[in-house]
Amino acid sequence: MNVYVIEDFGALRSVRDDWDAAYAADPEASFFMSWGWIADWLAVRQTVWLVLAAKPTQADDRYVAFLPLRMRVHFDKARGFFNVVYLAGSGFSDHAGVLTHPDFEAEAVSAFTDFLRKKLSWTKLIMSNLWMSDRRRRLFLAAFDPLRFVHEDIEYLDKITNTDVGVCPFVALPSDWDAYLTKLSANNRQKIRRWLRKVEAGEEYDITASNDETFARDIDILLGFWKTKWAHRKGARTDDIAQHNRAMLMRCAQNGTLFLPVFRHRGRPVAALAILVDAAKKTMLFFIAGRDETYDEAPGGYLLHAYSIRHAIAQGYATYDFLRGDEPYKYLFGPQERRLKACSVTTRNGRNLGGVPDPRGLEAMRDKAFEFDKKDEIAVAERAYRQILAMQPDDALTLYRLGRLLATQGDHTEAARLFSRSVAVEPAGENAWLKLAHSLHALGDEVAARNACREVLRLQPKNEEAERLILQLALSAPRALTIAKPLSAQGEQIPVWMRPAPPVWGVPQSEIVRATARS
Secondary structure (H helix, E strand, O other): OEEEEEOOHHHHHHOHHHHHHHHHHOOOOOHHHOHHHHHHHHHHOOOEEEEEEEEOOOOOOOOOEEEEEEEEEEEEOOOEEEEEEEEOOEOOEOOEOOEEOHHHHHHHHHHHHHHHHHHOOOOEEEEOOEOOOHHHHHHHHOOOOOOOEEEEEOOOEEOOOOEEOOEEEEEEOOOOHHHHHOOOOHHHHHHHHHHHHHHHHOOOEEEEEOOOOOHHHHHHHHHHHHHHHHHHHHHHHHHHHHHHHHHHHHHHHHHOOEEOEEEEEOOEEEEEEEEEEEOOOOEEEEEEEEEOOOOOOOOHHHHHHHHHHHHHHHOOOOEEEOOOOOOHHHHHHOOEEEEOOOEEEEEOOOOOHHHOOOHHHHHHHHHHHHHHHHOOOHHHHHHHHHHHHHHOOOOHHHHHHHHHHHHHOOOHHHHHHHHHHHHHHOOOOHHHHHHHHHHHHHHOOHHHHHHHHHHHHHHOOOOHHHHHHHHHHHHHHHHHHHHOOOHHHHOOOOOHHHOOOOOOOOOOHHHHHHHHHHO
């Protein structure tokens, strides 16, 4: 089995047909592993991601298995940067896992875990919301030797509500609505029929399914109710969660995979459900609800579920999935249970496989190191910058930032070397040239400092700081020889761009006049 890495949307789009074929064939596939959901999630979620795609042989023209992943960067002051890998979609999607054609399950899972162990750098692999049979899960975890890795199950008990969100109730639907109702208690059956008759009479109550013209409005209604109910628990994350949900629901609406019924009383919307529609698996999945918490005249949410189950049966669907959580109201509809078996795998030494950070996290590493820098956590920032450079020696931005940090600490010799490397990699780095000029000036190498200033002014003719420095260098030129030996006198090799241009200690009169006029 050959594993390939997909890391851009063009390549992801090119494998859609193979992905759809594997999805249709895999009995363990869930809507949250479908190409449409994963592609939309990756587009909406700003994250480092990759998809492992497997072919039986190099000569094959089709992929038969996929493992979508995302990666995050963390920093520990004792061990520095390390990476955590997640199943893509987890944390937002209710299910996540491996997608594979059943004929290639064992080979594909083995190939994916081999790749994870040998070709990715990570300290922890978190498989939250893991949707796998016991057989596939054992096959996956067997690749991680307990002598090298720690295996831990992830529990999902909400301690505030005592809800077990690892339980996934679902209703296996018959082909007939009346046949379904016979599975319910007599009281429940009568209640559903009575209330649906009131809705159908249309005098006070109404349930309408959103369409292309009303999706945006109705999604906002639903999420407005949701925010009111959950803001006290979600806190500062409330708006971000709502916006993420809105983006995904709008994409589902555009893709034809969203069913959104709204319950109204005398024209007032009081409840709404967002239900994902999986035509390939003949499943409707209840994803998120919103209800007016000030309204109690009719059981809006209860009625919407009954209405949606009836709709699913009428459309020939086989399953109505309540997704995660064993809330009592779900059991009014006669469900069965399945359970998520989430877990994590961690290296026993607590360090990345391979001993280095994964370069895919470079941008996040830069940001985190810069945060330490801005907070004046000098030693931590220096360690972070040096760890980045150990991974990417020619990262111009990190060379510049570490040089700037060292210059503020008075280490101009090392700073000048770092700035020199930065501008060698990125010659258009105006700020690095300017900092290089200052460090060279501090070291007494006035000629090289002046040449660095000229590069700044070539890139940005109106840089006033460079003009002031070049004027200062010009005015101090007669005493430069007595201040300190230039780098060349210390045996350092001066790059071509730093070598003096005649006159050695002078500056053309035009530059002095221009600098004086602007200072």
